[in-house]
Structures are given as C-alpha cells and as structure tokens.
Amino acid sequence: MSSNFENEFNTLVAKTAELITGDTSPEMIEKIKVWAFYNHVHKALPALASHWNQSHPESKAEMRRIFEEIRALNQAKQAEKPEKE
Template sequence: MNTDFEKEFNALVLKTAELITGDTSPEMLEKIKIWAFFNHVHKSLPALTSHWNQTHPESKAEVRRIFEEIRDLNQAQQAKKPESK
C-alpha cells in the first residue's frame, strides 16, 4: 500500500478520534477503527452482523462495550463545547 496514503488515512483516523472522543491514544485509534468498520457493516449488511453477533456473543459484548465507551466520551466531549448561538 502507498505509504503516503497510509499516513494520510491514519491522520484522518486520528482527527476523527480527537473530534469524537478527545482521545488520540493508540488504543483509542484502534477502537475508532473497530467502531467505524462495525457501524458501516451493520448499516450495509445487517444480516452479516446479526449472524456474527449470534455466533460470537463474547465479541458482540466487546463491540458493544467499545460503542458505549465512544458514545460516553463523545457526550462528554459535546458537554465541553460552549453553546453556539
């Protein structure tokens, strides 16, 4: 893969993590990738994620935990923003 593309794409993931959660740690970057990928697959191929959830209940619980963590961090991030008028 093109290393310039990889750098640019990783910068996009980093900025996404920063805007959504305020956390740009390597662990959060991986969680953002999982969150974005699973969210896309769930919307595009719901039967696939449903089947995966049924066959991998422990992993389903981990994905849910990641989604909830990102949601909570995003809500905290939003609460920090001053209200625009």
C-alpha cells in the same frame, strides 16, 4: 498500499478520534477503526452483523462496550462545548 496513503489515512483516523472522543491515543485510534468498520457493516450488511453477533456473543459484548465507551466520551466532549448564543 503506498506508505504515503497509509500515513494520510492514519492521520484521518486520528483526527476522527480526536473530534469524536478527544482522545488520540493508539488504543483509541484502534477502537475508532473497529467502531467505524462495525458501524458500516451493521448499516450496509445487517444480516452479516446479526449472524456475527449470534456466532460470537463474547465479541458482541466487547463491541457493545466499545460503542458505549465512544458514545460516553463523545457526550462528555459535547457537554464541554459552550452553548451558542
């Protein structure tokens, strides 16, 4: 991959983190990458996600924690928006 692509992709991920959670810290950007990848696998290859969940219960719990954290941050961000008239 070219460094230009990597920079532009990282910008996309950072913007996604900002729009979803309001947080663009390096830690949150990594969580968004994990969240997006697992979300895609869960929808596109549900048998693989299920097998992984069964094979790695500790990691499944961490994945759930990441999903819940992102959902909570997103809900808080949505609550900050003024209602449209």
